[in-house]
Amino acid sequence: MPKITYIENNGKEHVVDAPVGQSVMEAAVKHAVPGIDADCGGACACATCHVYVDPAWTAKTGEAGSMEQSMLDFANDVEANSRLSCQIKITDALDGLVVRLPKSQH
Amino acid sequence: MTTSEINRIIIIGAGQAGAETAQRLRQGGFKGDITLIGEEPCAPYQRPPLSKKYLLGELPLERLLLRPASHYAEEHIVFQSPVKAVWIDRANKRVRIEGGRELPYDALVLATGARPRKLSLVGADLEGVHTFRTAADADAIRPRFVPGAKLIVIGAGYIGLEVAAVGRQLGLDVTVVETAVRPLARVTSPEVAGFFLDEHTRQGVRFVLGGQPAVIKGTDRVTGVALIDGGELPADLVIAGIGVNPDTALAEQCGLKVENGILTDAECRTSDPNIFAIGDVASRPMLHYGNRIARLESVHNAVEGAKIVAATILGQKQAVEAPWFWSDQYDLKLQIAGLFQGYDHVAFRGVMADRSFAAFYYKDGKLIAVDAVNRPAEYLGAKMLIQTGRSLPPEVITDESRPMKELVASAR
Numbered sequence: 001m002p003k004i005t006y007i008e009n010n011g012k013e014h015v016v017d018a019p020v021g022q023s024v025m026e027a028a029v030k031h032a033v034p035g036i037d038a039d040c041g042g043a044c045a046c047a048t049c050h051v052y053v054d055p056a057w058t059a060k061t062g063e064a065g066s067m068e069q070s071m072l073d074f075a076n077d078v079e080a081n082s083r084l085s086c087q088i089k090i091t092d093a094l095d096g097l098v099v100r101l102p103k104s105q106h
Numbered sequence: 107m108t109t110s111e112i113n114r115i116i117i118i119g120a121g122q123a124g125a126e127t128a129q130r131l132r133q134g135g136f137k138g139d140i141t142l143i144g145e146e147p148c149a150p151y152q153r154p155p156l157s158k159k160y161l162l163g164e165l166p167l168e169r170l171l172l173r174p175a176s177h178y179a180e181e182h183i184v185f186q187s188p189v190k191a192v193w194i195d196r197a198n199k200r201v202r203i204e205g206g207r208e209l210p211y212d213a214l215v216l217a218t219g220a221r222p223r224k225l226s227l228v229g230a231d232l233e234g235v236h237t238f239r240t241a242a243d244a245d246a247i248r249p250r251f252v253p254g255a256k257l258i259v260i261g262a263g264y265i266g267l268e269v270a271a272v273g274r275q276l277g278l279d280v281t282v283v284e285t286a287v288r289p290l291a292r293v294t295s296p297e298v299a300g301f302f303l304d305e306h307t308r309q310g311v312r313f314v315l316g317g318q319p320a321v322i323k324g325t326d327r328v329t330g331v332a333l334i335d336g337g338e339l340p341a342d343l344v345i346a347g348i349g350v351n352p353d354t355a356l357a358e359q360c361g362l363k364v365e366n367g368i369l370t371d372a373e374c375r376t377s378d379p380n381i382f383a384i385g386d387v388a389s390r391p392m393l394h395y396g397n398r399i400a401r402l403e404s405v406h407n408a409v410e411g412a413k414i415v416a417a418t419i420l421g422q423k424q425a426v427e428a429p430w431f432w433s434d435q436y437d438l439k440l441q442i443a444g445l446f447q448g449y450d451h452v453a454f455r456g457v458m459a460d461r462s463f464a465a466f467y468y469k470d471g472k473l474i475a476v477d478a479v480n481r482p483a484e485y486l487g488a489k490m491l492i493q494t495g496r497s498l499p500p501e502v503i504t505d506e507s508r509p510m511k512e513l514v515a516s517a518r
Contacts, residue, residue: 040154041405074514
């Protein structure tokens with residue numbers, strides 16, 4: 001099963017087994033990684049699952065879709081590698097993915 | 107009650123509000139006992155997908171779970187289910203559960219949710235007549251969601267329309283019966299309701315508006331719905347989506363103040379300072395709407411209640427969001443922010459024919475709500491404005507030559 005590393009804003013790392021087919025948000029929430037709220041459960045309705053994809057991985061995770069990009073436009077501290085983690089689907093190619101979490105989701 | 111005196115917390119109700127409260131308390135560092143009591147046989151799960159991807163068969167229940175079932179023991183949260191709380195003894199601060207056992211608490215959280223209203227019609231108990239709220243409800247309905255089956259949905263609110271959309275996507279013959287003259291009458295404007303009526307009609311849903319069901323027909327299984335005007339619609343399956351009643355039985359039994367839900371203050375405290383109420387069952391002052399009391403049935407309200415209670419118990423402050431809500435029907439994503447009740451003007455950005463537009467609601471010249479269809483920027487932008495007490499004039503907010511983000515930044 002792919003492994004994903006989530007790095008909290010304070011530097012604390014969480015390495016999580018992430019089932020293929022689920023989203024990067026789901027894997028975090030199921031393992032209670034702090035810093036990803038995901039209030040809407042992945043319906044792309046709340047923009048509280050913002051992450052920064054490690055630059056080494058941005059090619060593999062791809063770019064934000066248009067709906068996601070519109071939501072991200074209103075998130076705090078958005079960078080070029082910002083994504084909503086509910087919109088990144090886990091594949092075998094993402095084994096080893098590293099994402100960093102923002103200071104806050106609001 | 108001060109924070110340091112709280113060692114035992116009981117949460118009654120293991121929906122999203124109850125489960126999130128337990129989780130937020132632990133995440134926030136609460137070290138005492140947490141007992142979470144739920145009536146359903148499975149671990150806490152998200153309800154919104156039930157009438158969407160779960161009913162479509164695209165998501166298994168496991169992926170609806172808020173946390174894996176094993177998580178509660180790992181976090182030292184005593185999760186008891188299916189268990190029913192039957193009595194609250196406020197004087198001695200104890201909860202009695204079915205079977206007679208009594209559990210002591212220092213703080214009690216009521217997150218008992220709501221129960222779907224049942225049709226008060228002859229035949230409403232026939233097999234094939236359902237309400238829709240729980241995973242068990244969805245599981246009972248799913249085997250009947252087969253191509254060609256005749257589905258009658260009674261009530262054209264969000265649940266009814268989402269179920270109708272899934273029905274059409276799976277090839278059912280769908281009729282929606284609604285007593286009002288338009289769908290979504292309680293929850294949106296006539297304009298936006300008209301848009302959804304047209305969409306569903308285009309997708310092959312038949313509507314009987316202003317229709318009053320008289321009798322559910324059938325001997326052991328439902329075979330049809332007779333209407334008051336004499337018409338009769340054949341049916342293999344009837345789903346009633348006619349609203350919910352807050353489950354206030356325990357609160358009333360122990361004498362808490364109940365007015366359309368358990369009444370609380372902004373910190374979600376009931377008329378007993380040791381008891382909190384959150385989620386669908388609770389009414390609280392709406393910060394962005396002159397503190398008028400409202401009972402909201404939404405994920406936002408469930409999660410926010412959980413955050414507020416956890417923060418209050420931990421001696422912290424919790425920022426309050428503008429209310430938000432969403433509905434998925436076909437390829438349409440409706441996102442709502444704010445409370446539209448009492449609006450006196452509506453302004454549109456984009457046009458309905460493009461299936462991508464936002465309706466902004468105003469009261470006394472101030473933006474109070476948005477219904478955004480496939481328009482996430484308009485949704486989030488309006489939500490941010492409402493949350494920060496700002497507004498934009500209708501003629502400005504509808505200017506499509508300027509991006510929403512820029513408009514929001516210019517607002518005061």
